[in-house]
Amino acid sequence: MPQTHSFDLLLRNARLRGGQGLQDIAVRQGRIAAIGPDLTGTAALEEDAGGRLVLPGLVDTHIHLDKSCLLCRCRDAGGGLKGAIAAVSGLKRAFTVEDVYQRGARTLERAITQGTMHMRAHVELDPLVGLRSFEAMMRLKRDYAFAIDLSVCVFPQEGMTHDPAVEQLLARALAEGADLLGGCPYTDADPSLQMERIFALAVAHDVDLDFHLDFDLDPTWSHLEEICRRTVAAGWQGRVAVGHATKLAAIDDAALERMIALLAEAGVGVTALPSTDLYLNGRDQTHRAPRGVAPVHLLADGGVTVSVATNNVLNPFTPFGDGSLIRMGNLYANLMHLGPERFGDCLDMVSTTAARLMRIADYGIAVGGQADLIVLDADDEADAFGGIATPLMGFKRGRKSFVRPAATLVR
Numbered sequence: 449m450p451q452t453h454s455f456d457l458l459l460r461n462a463r464l465r466g467g468q469g470l471q472d473i474a475v476r477q478g479r480i481a482a483i484g485p486d487l488t489g490t491a492a493l494e495e496d497a498g499g500r501l502v503l504p505g506l507v508d509t510h511i512h513l514d515k516s517c518l519l520c521r522c523r524d525a526g527g528g529l530k531g532a533i534a535a536v537s538g539l540k541r542a543f544t545v546e547d548v549y550q551r552g553a554r555t556l557e558r559a560i561t562q563g564t565m566h567m568r569a570h571v572e573l574d575p576l577v578g579l580r581s582f583e584a585m586m587r588l589k590r591d592y593a594f595a596i597d598l599s600v601c602v603f604p605q606e607g608m609t610h611d612p613a614v615e616q617l618l619a620r621a622l623a624e625g626a627d628l629l630g631g632c633p634y635t636d637a638d639p640s641l642q643m644e645r646i647f648a649l650a651v652a653h654d655v656d657l658d659f660h661l662d663f664d665l666d667p668t669w670s671h672l673e674e675i676c677r678r679t680v681a682a683g684w685q686g687r688v689a690v691g692h693a694t695k696l697a698a699i700d701d702a703a704l705e706r707m708i709a710l711l712a713e714a715g716v717g718v719t720a721l722p723s724t725d726l727y728l729n730g731r732d733q734t735h736r737a738p739r740g741v742a743p744v745h746l747l748a749d750g751g752v753t754v755s756v757a758t759n760n761v762l763n764p765f766t767p768f769g770d771g772s773l774i775r776m777g778n779l780y781a782n783l784m785h786l787g788p789e790r791f792g793d794c795l796d797m798v799s800t801t802a803a804r805l806m807r808i809a810d811y812g813i814a815v816g817g818q819a820d821l822i823v824l825d826a827d828d829e830a831d832a833f834g835g836i837a838t839p840l841m842g843f844k845r846g847r848k849s850f851v852r853p854a855a856t857l858v859r
């Protein structure tokens with residue numbers, strides 16, 4: 449006779465952020481059923497966190513799986529952002545579904561074993577690549593659903609308003625299951641028209657929006673105000689995010705205050721992509737080069753929903769990347785001169801507030817919440833974040849989804 453258990457998973461001796469003492473976490477049917485010291489009951493799977501820090505699965509709000517792992521095909525990024533776009537554009541025609549799937553899977557598996565459990569993948573659609581990258585992404589979404597919720601955001605990297613075929617591709621992808629829509633006005637011949645059409649498409653398909661925006665350090669023009677205005681006009685507050693927005697690093701304090709108030713009022717979220725932003729911005733300076741990363745912690749202080757995310761991995765936009773969001777948050781804190789008193793805020797940007805930006809329901813370690821849990825090889829928050837602790841294991845909806853044993857010395 450099969451034994452009946454009161455829980456599917458009992459994770460014992462977990463240290464929670466801001467909590468006192470060690471807690472057990474009990475999971476039933478993918479949800480957290482109880483949290484407390486020395487819980488009684490039996491479970492189909494019982495694991496001991498050994499006093500280590502347990503976090504909810506991390507959230508990567510902005511990554512390009514379709515063009516990751518391309519360093520072996522093109523190494524040169526000497527041309528900055530324009531050069532990187534041109535380099536990948538030259539390769540895209542040869543992308544096959546299988547090729548995108550294999551490279552995407554490699555990056556996805558790295559991210560999963562670094563503790564990421566929710567991800568928004570930005571996928572390029574245009575006549576060069578057609579729907580092949582999108583098709584690969586939908587396969588990845590299905591095949592890795594045991595470990596990660598992949599949200600597919602389709603967008604026109606190469607411009608949209610010059611060719612009606614681009615909008616048709618976007619509409620087709622939305623009809624075939626894309627989760628949301630992105631935009632990239634700065635590469636469009638008519639940026640304002642692109643924003644108008646993208647908002648109209650989003651409203652027609654009832655999907656959220658995530659724009660690549662204001663990705664340079666020229667403070668004399670910006671698309672951010674127009675995005676805020678269109679967000680309010682469409683009634684899309686809380687459903688629009690922008691990535692990069694690095695112009696926010698190049699304006700004075702008074703202008704920044706004004707933009708923070710506008711973004712908070714319009715409910716537009718902002719994602720900093722420190723690895724790419726640092727690598728591509730400020731290349732015209734030979735010394736005292738600016739960092740060129742949006743100061744999203746200041747935006748968060750002003751009530752804006754913010755995240756820090758990966759963007760590109762091992763390609764001409766960013767020839768770096770191991771999929772670790774804790775490393776990315778750590779990089780952000782390091783470059784913004786943020787010490788341990790703000791480590792918790794930076795951890796939020798790859799977990800709690802990132803989840804808010806993606807409107808993930810029931811996120812976090814609380815009774816009734818989704819049982820997405822990772823165990824880090826650290827016994828407190830400051831050590832985990834400052835020391836870029838390794839995730840040792842993860843549970844997606846209460847089911848073990850990866851293990852990553854700690855390194856051991858062999859004397």
Ligand SMILES: [Zn+2]
Pocket residue numbers: 510511512570660691759760
């Ligand atoms: Zn991007």
